[in-house]
Amino acid sequence: MTYYKNKIVIFGGHGGVDYQRTAFNDLYELDLDTFEWRKPKTKGNPPEPRGGHLASVLAQKDKLMIFGGWNFVSQFNNLFIYDFETETWNDPEVGH
Numbered sequence: 001m002t003y004y005k006n007k008i009v010i011f012g013g014h015g016g017v018d019y020q021r022t023a024f025n026d027l028y029e030l031d032l033d034t035f036e037w038r039k040p041k042t043k044g045n046p047p048e049p050r051g052g053h054l055a056s057v058l059a060q061k062d063k064l065m066i067f068g069g070w071n072f073v074s075q076f077n078n079l080f081i082y083d084f085e086t087e088t089w090n091d092p093e094v095g096h
Helices: none
Strands: 002-004 007-017 020-031 036-038 054-058 063-070 075-083 088-090
Touching: 002 054, 007 054, 007 063
Parallel strands: none
Antiparallel strands: 002 007, 007 020, 020 036, 054 063, 063 075, 075 088
């Protein structure tokens, strides 16, 4: 969860009942003025479902970064960038 322009932004996580746990790659925004939830209709390829990731906003660039995390199959070591203005996911090439 992170904060962007008077909104709380939530990506991914885990849920389910009893032992039927599921990883998610949903993106939601809570507008703190109206207290209304919104699920953006994103474009591009979003990150694989995951939890335990790092989420950080690059406020000057209107971008959300998602790094790492895990689901019930994999540990991730990748970076995804979400553009708030275009509502598009990008999976950039990152060098060592």
